[in-house]
Amino acid sequence: MSRALDERLASLSGWHKDEIASLRSVLAPTSAPQGTAILASERYAALGRLLKQLSSHRPVVVVLDDVHWGRDALAFLHFILSRVADFAGRLLFVATAREEALWERPMERDALQELGKLGLVRILDLEPLDEETHRNLVSELAPLDPALARQVAVRTCGNPLFAIQLLGDWVERSLLSLDGEYARLSEGVNTPIPSSMASFWEERVDRVLQNRPAQDRQALEMASLAGYEVDLSLWEKACRRGGLEPCYGLLESLFDRRLALASRDGSRWSFVHGMLRETIANRAYKEGRAERQHRAWAQALGEVEASSEILAPHLLAAGVVEEAIPLFRGAVDGRLKEGDFCRAESLLAQWERAFATSEDRHPEWTIRKARCDCGLGRYDAAKVGAQRVRVDGEGQLRAEAILVLAQVERFQGRPDAALALLAEVESLLSDGQADSLLWECKLDSARILLNQPGGLAQAVAHAESALALAPGPEERARSILYRGEVDRQAGDFPSAKGRFLQALEGFESCGARLGVALCHNVLGEIARYEQRLQEAEEHYVQARRMLVMLGSDHRLQPEVNLGLVLLEQHRFREARPLLRSALGSFELRKILPMEAAMHICLLPCAADAGDWEAWDHHAQRAGDLLERTGVVDIDNARNAQLGGEVALAKGCRDAAMVAFELALQQWRALGKAEEVAALEKTLASVPAVIAS
The missing domain is CATH 1.10.10.10 (Winged helix-like DNA-binding domain superfamily/Winged helix DNA-binding domain)
Known part of the structure; x- marks a missing residue:
């Protein structure tokens, strides 16, 4: 199987060895190489790419049978259908589930309902075939004696699969014989027709x-x-x-x-x-x-x-609950650390069987489910779970619940509320207690303050604290990465580059591929700021390739940055569709700071096209979102200023002044006096009226 698969994949061009390993883990799991764990998102991304490639030759129908047993299959469907731009092709997915089985598997039922909310999905209730249609089907399957055909039709109750399986079994066992034009049960055969x-x-x-x-x-x-x-x-x-x-x-x-x-x-x-x-x-x-x-x-x-993932469910089903739960806890935590939220949720569904009712769920389970919901963008559900643990939990669990609530606030563009919650977390954790949780708290604080007016000094302090608290090499590398982000935001690009390279080495040494990809992205940022655009593009392409293979939503970052390279080169027509696509993705996920950034990026594109209606929309939305979130970023300032320059060149002074004012607000909030002075000088030289 491995050789045949390798030969088949060798005929497909442009596949990386990691993608081949991901495919092998799906198509030939027994031949998959041991070593680096393959995330669920990696498998989904590789399989999605293969299906897309196959569909370029002819339409492909993918049948997923009995998905009530397959949380993984449902997660795969959601992954593909929520990333249509990446996997668009002549693909039709058909999934089947038994309604009565879904009632026994609440997570699969919820996942199916989530799928139903996607615009491309239709859920059909398949009723049994009506009596005449079912009788005709039975007749087409075999030329049965009319009386026997009626018995089969009645017993199989409009279920075509039941009829096909039953008659196939009779043929295989040679129980039928022809008598003229009809087939009857052979003489001496007395086999009752099963009732179900x-x-x-x-x-x-x-x-x-x-x-x-x-x-x-x-x-x-x-x-x-x-x-x-x-x-x-x-x-x-x-x-x-x-x-x-x-x-x-x-x-x-x-x-x-x-x-x-x-x-x-x-x-x-x-x-x-x-x-x-x-x-x-x-x-x-x-x-x-x-x-x-x-x-x-x-x-x-x-x-x-x-592995704990395999062993824990058997221990639980054997009634050895006290041994199973620590294994579930460790397995879920491992998947959460990897960002493999789909697999973590599947493990939680198995762990949940340890509780008699939903009211009996332990806070340890509930907080991990809240983390999964947060990671998958289900913020309302995450808040409900975390709030429950905040009320019922104690000590570290309560602190973790508040941390999750802070992360939801951050993702939804409410930085002040997030910072207040993070301060509460710090107050609950004494020195030396739960260093990993305190590290996460400090890092989240640095990430928020990084983009807040006047927040850079505090961001430095929190990032340095996170570095000192880092519980392991991967966490240390991540702390260095965000310390470099503070330098980038402050405009100290040489220092930022040095930290990014140090973080890259740390991530590579512990095999943290997501971290490696993110480092390539930020190294591209430094190259772009320093106008080394070819080098920037190479970093972004490398980052995007890795993030797409990992199936990570972070892939949008280098995609956006490739658009920014096009903006730097004034290739506005090429940048516009790419940035519009990214805006749609951020709107879908309700990531407000990035929505604001994309509206700003689209200003120079709209001005270049003379599309002033689109300009007005982007300018209005950017202003509203920046006011709502309070976010500041060096790229927001640069791109708003570029938008003003293009609008001015097109002879639209009023539009240019709106963009320049957005840029000024960002430069001032960043404390960049030199840039503020230069832009104010430009504004002073703009004539009151420009002939169009």
Whole structure:
């Protein structure tokens, strides 16, 4: 499989080795290389790119069956459909879910509802086929005797899959014989028609197990608890831990009857249909064997030092809650640190089963769910969860809840409220207590003050404190990065560049690819300010390539900065569509400071095009958003001034004065006296009337 996949990928041009590794982790997980963890967003981005590339040759239909079992599949769909500009192609996604199963899986149900809010999605309720249509389908499947066809139609209740599976089973077992023009059950065959799909699968399993040792059923149940794919060697270990000896004749029977599929290398196998696996597992739960079987799986996985993500669900299902919860906690924290919010949320859904009701959720669970919601842009949900922990939690948990509330305020463009909450967090944490939380608090404070009028001195102090508190090498590199951002905002570009290079070395040494990408982006900023535009573009392209591979929303930063390079080169027509696209993305995510920045960037583009209606819109929105958020940034000042210069060159004095005033406000807030004086001198020389 690995060789075939490599050969197929070799025929696709322009693929990076990291993207190939991400694809292999989806298409051939057993051959995926060990080492650097592959984020869910990386897998989604690589698969999305592959589908887009395939759709350039012909339309592609992607079917995701039974997504009520697949939080990962739903997250993939949301990832692709919320980034249509990146993955636009002749693609149609069809996802199916059973309504009754969704009620047992609230997170999957919520994820499906979130998908329904996207403009490109239609949710269809598929009712059973009406009696006549279903009877016609049965007749087309096989020329059954009319009486038998009626029985099949009635029993399969308008469910086409049930009818197809049932008749396929009869044909496979040679239970039908032709009598003239019709097919009837062969003489001597007395097989009752199952009353439901579950009964149908149960009967097929019973036939396989007929005349086999009693332990084979339990071995099969053990396999059904492993998940979608069953690792053969681990299954053997789990069976032995459960006092069973798996019989390989059992597997052969499953393969022969097309109830299971083997991987090409023979190391894994899977059930042919999710409902088959569910039916077998349900029997284990119903008859009281599942808990013991999960315990056997936990012991087998412990022998091979399996990851917490794999081991914790088995411990929980085995009733060993006190051992499972620390593993869930560690696994979720690891994913949150990586920014892999989709996988973190999937783990939280499994952890949630430890609680009898939603009211019993522990604050440790609730605060991590709030962090996920915040990371995924679900700010209202994040506030609800964090506020609950703020009220019910104590000590460090309460402080963390307030920190999440501060992050929501920051993302929604309310810096004063965010700073007040961060000050409250600091007051709750004593010296030496929760250094990692205090580090995060200090870093967030620096990030906010960096863009506030007169905030640079305080930003320096908070960034230095964060550097001293950094709990690990990656956190230290991130602290250095933001200390460099303060220097950049202050206009000390040589110092900023030195810190960015130091941060880049730190991120590279600990394999933090997101940090590496962000460093390339800010190094591009320094090159752009110093008019080394080719070097700037190279940094931005490198940053964007890495961020797209990681599936990170940070990819918008280098995309915007590539637009700023075009502005510097006065290539306004090329910059305008790129900046408009970025504005749409920021509006969708309600990131108000970046919305303001994009409206400012579009001023010189609108002036160059003579589109004064668009100019008025961008100027009005920029002014409103800057007043609302209080954000200041060196690029806002530079681009507003550029907008005024282009408007002046086009002979529109009034428009130019509006842009110059925006630029003056930003330069003054940044404390840049030299730039203020130069712009005021320019304004004094502008004639009162300009002939158009």
